[in-house]
Amino acid sequence: MAAVNLKASIGKRVTLKGTAGNAKGGAVVVTTSGSTVYLVELDEWPPELEGRAVEVSGRLDRKQHIPEATTDPVTGAISAGARGKQWVLEGAVWKGAD
Secondary structure, rough: OOOOOOHHOOOEEEEEEEEEEEOOEEEEEOOOOEEEEOOOOOOOOOOOOOOOEEEEEEEEEEEOOOOOOOOOOOOOEOOOOOOOOOOEEEEEEEEEEO
C-alpha cells in the first residue's frame, strides 16, 4: 500500500498504516511516513494494540483537535495544549496489521 498524501485526501475516506500510540490528545496512529493522526472517537488504544502495527480507515480531516495552550493572567502558568490544527480520522475502524 502506497503512502497516503494527507493534504490531497482531506475530506476523503482513507486507509493508513502505522503504529498505534497514545498521546495526551487521545489515540494516534503514527503513519509509516511519520505523520501523527488522531482518532477522534478513541481516547486510548486497547493494551493489546498499543505500540503495534495497525491499519486504520476513516474520514481524514485537519482541524483543531487539541485545545490551544492558554496562559493564566495571574500566575503566568501555561496550560498544556497545541498550536494550530492536527490531522484526525473520524469514524475510524482499525485492525492489527502484524
